[in-house]
Amino acid sequence: MTGSLRSVARWVARQDDGVILELVCAEHPAPALGDPARTVVRAATCLAEVPAHEILELFTAGAQTVVVRRDECAQPHTANALLDAAAQVLASTGVDRLHLSGPEQTAPEQTGERRTLLGRRRPRAPRQSRREVLDAERMPVPRRQVLGLGAGSARGLADEYAPDAQRLTTALAALLPPSASLPDLLSPAVQLRGKGCTACGVCVRACPADALTLRHLGGSGDEANAALLMTTLVQDPTRCDGCLACVQICPEDVLTAQGRWGWDAVLARVATPAPAPVASLSTAQCQRCRTRFPTTGAGTLCPVCAYRRANPFSSRLPVDIRP
Ligand code: SF4
Numbered sequence: 001m002t003g004s005l006r007s008v009a010r011w012v013a014r015q016d017d018g019v020i021l022e023l024v025c026a027e028h029p030a031p032a033l034g035d036p037a038r039t040v041v042r043a044a045t046c047l048a049e050v051p052a053h054e055i056l057e058l059f060t061a062g063a064q065t066v067v068v069r070r071d072e073c074a075q076p077h078t079a080n081a082l083l084d085a086a087a088q089v090l091a092s093t094g095v096d097r098l099h100l101s102g103p104e105q106t107a108p109e110q111t112g113e114r115r116t117l118l119g120r121r122r123p124r125a126p127r128q129s130r131r132e133v134l135d136a137e138r139m140p141v142p143r144r145q146v147l148g149l150g151a152g153s154a155r156g157l158a159d160e161y162a163p164d165a166q167r168l169t170t171a172l173a174a175l176l177p178p179s180a181s182l183p184d185l186l187s188p189a190v191q192l193r194g195k196g197c198t199a200c201g202v203c204v205r206a207c208p209a210d211a212l213t214l215r216h217l218g219g220s221g222d223e224a225n226a227a228l229l230m231t232t233l234v235q236d237p238t239r240c241d242g243c244l245a246c247v248q249i250c251p252e253d254v255l256t257a258q259g260r261w262g263w264d265a266v267l268a269r270v271a272t273p274a275p276a277p278v279a280s281l282s283t284a285q286c287q288r289c290r291t292r293f294p295t296t297g298a299g300t301l302c303p304v305c306a307y308r309r310a311n312p313f314s315s316r317l318p319v320d321i322r323p
């Protein structure tokens with residue numbers, strides 16, 4: 001994947017603890033200059049295109065400190081809003097391991113001066129030693145692995161198929177102290193309300209992060225009662241990235257976003273999953289087609305089957321009951 005740090009995380013996982021990483025963008029003009037104690041990694045793209053969760057996962061892989069170098073970026077403070085938000089969360093809890101450097105922090109100190117041809121004095125930058133720059137997509141492979149003597153340790157590597165938002169919240173939760181409190185900081189996850197929901201499941205299928213689920217609780221289990229159940233649409237805020245695809249696609253136009261979840265509530269759910277209810281309604285299972293439908297009146301058939309039974313020769317369904 002373009003901009004991915006997966007091989008960097010693999011490399012970090014095989015190093016001793018305490019690696020200090022410095023990430024630079026693909027077009028940084030002088031990545032080799034700087035603090036020799038840091039391992040410099042050049043990303044394949046602009047750092048704005050590197051997902052925030054991949055940077056945070058470098059910590060779970062074993063990095064002690066990560067410096068994201070933006071000193072040559074044209075827009076250093078708008079480069080990656082999600083990463084800035086994560087840095088704010090960490091800073092507010094006293095975790096000093098993610099540094100987003102800007103021009104003001106990395107500009108070389110002016111320690112001397114020299115004369116120009118016109119005799120004016122000009123500041124002189126200090127001498128800096130050159131460092132090896134590793135390529136994020138071609139990280140060195142341990143000799144043992146090349147010789148087929150084992151892959152070595154690969155601690156802390158995140159599930160690369162999990163939703164991005166879930167990877168971000170999991171990595172953040174692992175970094176924060178247990179007593180961390182974030183009362184005023186908002187996460188990207190949106191709070192949803194679905195008054196009038198018919199449990200059609202369209203939003204569940206549309207959510208790219210698998211953050212929505214329809215749950216059916218109660219019912220006797222016998223065929224006659226087939227089941228009057230309480231159906232609840234629930235949201236997992238740890239997976240939601242606030243894309244609003246669910247709100248836009250709801251065919252009943254009843255799903256709305258009511259602001260954002262606070263980081264406090266989201267991160268608490270990483271350790272103790274607690275899906276949040278979005279809408280609840282009583283449903284029954286159609287005795288003919290077995291789909292579940294809202295119990296708005298008497299009858300054991302869903303609106304479609306009830307219409308077909310009442311109109312066996314009709315070839316078209318009325319618009320209001322089309323599935
Ligand atoms: S919120 Fe809308 S799309 Fe989602 S299950 Fe309810 S009616 Fe269907």
Ligand code: SF4
Nearest residue numbers: 207240241243244246
């Ligand atoms: S806004 Fe809706 S569709 Fe988007 S991730 Fe959140 S729950 Fe899923």
